Amino acid sequence: MKSVLFLSFSGYYEHNGISKKKLAQIKGLEECGCDVTNCYYMVDSDTGHRLWMADGSIVIDLGTGLGGKVRKRIDYNPILTYIKRERISFVYMRSEHNASPFLISFVRRLRNNGVKIVMEIPTYPYDQEYDTFKGKCLLFADKICRKSLAKQLNAIVTFSNEPAIFGQRTIRISNGIDFDSIRLKQQANGKSNEMHLIAVAEIHYWHGWDRIVVGLADYYKSYKHNACKVCLHIVGEFSGERERNEIMPLIVENQLNNYVTLHGKLFGKELDEIFDRADVGVGSLARHRSNITRIKTLKNREYAARGIPFIYSEIDDDFEEMPYIMKIPADESPVDIHQVINFYNRITMNKEEIRNSVRHLSWKNQMKKVLDSIDIAVYENKNSLR
Template identity: 40%
Template sequence: MKALFMTFQYILPCDGISKKIVAQNKALKCNGLDVELACFDRDESGRLIYKIDDRTIETYGKGIAAKIKKRCLFGKLAKYISDNDIRFVYVRYIHFANPFFVDLFRRLRKNGTVIFLELPTYPYDSEYKNLSLRSFVSVYTERLCRRWLAKYVDRIVTFSSHDQIWNHPTVRISNGVDMDEIPVRSAPPKNPAALNLLGVAGLMFWHGFDRLIEGLREYYRTLQPVKVVFNIVGGKPDSEIVRELKDKVRRYGLQEFVIFHGEMSGSALDDLFDRNDVAVGCLGCHRKNIVHVKALKNIEYAARGIPFIYSESNEDFDFKEYVLKIPANESPVDIAFLVAFSKNMNMFPEEIRTSVNRLTWNEQMSKVVKVLNQII
């Protein structure tokens, strides 16, 4: 069956979401679909384009005009899907609903194309705070149009526990990994006088890394026998959240104990995993009113074979020996408790990795294909 994995974002080499999209696309192929990947890119002249694999479908140009066109010009995309007899479109939804996207979905559905819409996070309205006027207009438009858009969708793919979203049946899956792309770490020798923590994230307010910094502030108010260092990877240097975290570290005098590495990937990131003892997942999902979530980061940590902490409810990991679940509130992380957890955690990296063998993208996307085959 010919299919299209349709996303309206860039595919970037150091971006975790981009890696997820590529892995999902690969998994659909492994599950028997003849699938292509559609995304934004830039051509050699710096013009914004929309491409399918290596073929340019639409050229939007540059500047403000390009930003407007990319949200309303879909005629060539609809024609490509029709001309190439693409029967299934899998769409990663990043809150883009507007009347033009609704019309695109309507045209695809009229031609008999089956549409699955993936919601990476649900609910998501609480992600938007302190909006500018332009952002407010975009968010308000999305809220008005998303149920209209969903009228033309056959299934909504979710990582949540919802059986229905917007009065549509869901396909419930977990996040997954491509084991071929994630090496198992070489755990460092245990040092009773040191604990190294590693958090890898795009750094948004719901990652809650400030809770761990607050915990370090409390921990170091007295002389401690174990030196705890928090290594943070990711986040744009000029982003508001990075500036806030760095300012907090300076005010608390924790520069020796909190290290910002910026964006990392490849062998440099692999080496950092080899030098750390415990990883840090999301500590603030409650800030966007989410209780149950199957975070991709948790699976990536487990695939690397590193124990980790988080605060949400996650049925894939809640009772694992190598997981420390902390309260989903604004309390500082109890660093002494974290030190004790690491001291008593004796699983080998290979054992942790084996525990997530079923959480591969091949396995998770097979659930999507199974439902698809029941519809077509």
């Protein structure tokens, strides 16, 4: 059994999507037979101390204030010492666009000690996500150092189709699914004179949900009494004023308050109940705004795991040929609600068949691709998730 360190530069928060993904990846590695240590940085909410943690135990207390912030970015010696002491043979590191001379030195020293290391870049390309002055300043150091950092790695893990990133070979995987944590919707996908659309995410401009709100406005301008009633449920908070100002005025000006519901954040039973009512999921409709053509989003996979057909505009190679998806043009045109209704009425797959179609996208299978690519032999866990 191989010892693996899963290294991330941020902590874990209840109901946070990224936190859930990281925990699911760790579970996937364990299902492949790895002994995984979860190493992460966090700020103690009570004391303000900045800590590097390993499976809930303190590796190093970096202190408080500016000194702690600086040490986080320059002092990786405690983690290196921990890796040596625990005889870790493989490090899976999650990038936060934080390449620096200090991180380069850390990775080089790991390699010199015989440790294999890969770095996951969750979204690529990512420069366009930094559109404020502060954001561009934060990105500056990363842009200077990232090619040198990449050179020290064994590989870069990507959810894109890029064969190489920053001059380093890639391991191309899909965002995975933790089927234990995603419940199949309870109500059957039925046809009626009422349709419920669900859009779940922290709302960013690249989601393009203003396009579907405008589409609803157009639909209701010519609405007939016996036509299908279409309702949109948006679950999640606006990431900023830009996103709020793109959507809220459209709802008010077009008198869509009875057809668009902003639920805010929902979790657990409340979220399950909304999914039970949902007929069609709404994925990203404007990744072109951030110059991304291909991406494998977690949300598309959650919709499929829930047994719900869905719409999106990017290229997602895991779903392009599936009969339960509808592609929306990657432009600024409103979503044609009549076409969405027709798409839904043509679907013949039931919720169980939709869920079963993505069984191969389990996190176990995705993490096995990583292990196989860097020739890490592990003992198969026969009791792992199928």
